[in-house]
Amino acid sequence: MSTPILQLKDVSIYQGDSLVLSNVNVEINKGDFVYLIGKTGTGKSSFMKTLYGDLPLTEGEGHIVDFDLKTLKEKDIPFLRRKLGVVFQDFKLLPDSTINGNLLFVLKATGWKDKAEMDTRVEEVLSKVDMKTKGFKYPHELSGGEQQRVAIARALLNNPELILADEPTGNLDPQTSIEVMEVLQEINKNGNTILMATHDYALLLKYPSKTLKCDDSQVFEVVQRKG
Template identity: 85%
Template sequence: MSETVLELRDATIYQGDSMVLSKVNFEMKKGDFVYLIGKTGSGKSSFMKTLYGDLQLTEGEGSIVDFNLKTMKEKDIPFLRRKLGIVFQDFKLLPDRTINGNLEFVLKATGWKEKDRIKDRIDTVLDKVAMKTKGFKYPHELSGGEQQRIAIARALLNDPELILADEPTGNLDPQTSVEVMEVLQDINKNGNTILMATHDYALLLKYPSKTLKCDENKVFEVVQRKS
């Protein structure tokens, strides 16, 4: 497997008939942590959706975790998503089951069968986000920050080659955002590759890393000034 987990070459991204981002060139290597920033409506979400198969890439070239985004078929998308961990702004936890139940649901849906292995894997990912004692609770019994930690744990279940975090702190207060960011930083230090869309500039200053910006239909790298 190549060290490149994501590569776009002259990729033009459309939402319906309207062109959102033009001629995007971007490469991500294993172990990178990259921010994707830009105003609301600048194309961050469309960029992310193209990466996990919600929008088709029709112009240019693109590959992600060894899948070709241009030639990928509908039936390939579930297999692509097994190699990705996706963290959304609104957690997307199933309200009618416990945290353990949420995580078990994902593992079973992706082909895990053995109860012991399922339990061990759930314990491992909850431990990584410091939520090991909360598995018996229901989502509504947890704070927003705790729910987002669970969402990160869920993204880690299948040991993804790339984590796509789409505004993971968008619904959280500043203090909780920092806590969630610390979790993402730790996971990255452990070798996980993360692309994080955000408009929380305070986090960028606190945890500087390579940053891409969507603006006026373009995506370009911005160099953060050292304060």
């Protein structure tokens, strides 16, 4: 029996003093691809932030990639984030660095030392997202879809056990969204576990998978009808 990569039991999530989600019970296993859906303001972002340590977990039990969210200390957060790959809607690339520079920056920040190993790793992750030839470019020279691919490559650098993608196609047109989804699907096939928050229902129809929905301060699994 494999241990879940993410397990939340009777969790309540607060943003400041206000309760955003209550009685959350979620389990994600290795290799899963899970969507998190829900209207704006239903708590998707708060849910994600709790997982990567931006919001403290005060009620309930939460375990993610061998970390206990309840006892997570400030100094543990960088280590937690090394085991997670986080992909944001707005890419968060450093504008003054090349793509290679962006990725090397993350490796240095997470303790890599050997220059040759770092260069190899950068090349590996860029190959995975079909961006190997673009490493010398700057973010502003790339399209939105290309920047998001780089952001996904960056999330893969430390071989994360779980990738949290927060509206990764939110700023992209439909065709580009599909290209980015194809990349995520491919990565998932290679064994990476992915939790993706989205409000793009077209993607859910095209790539059906386990779906969690935030609604009315609850999170529940949506059973998808087979067409």
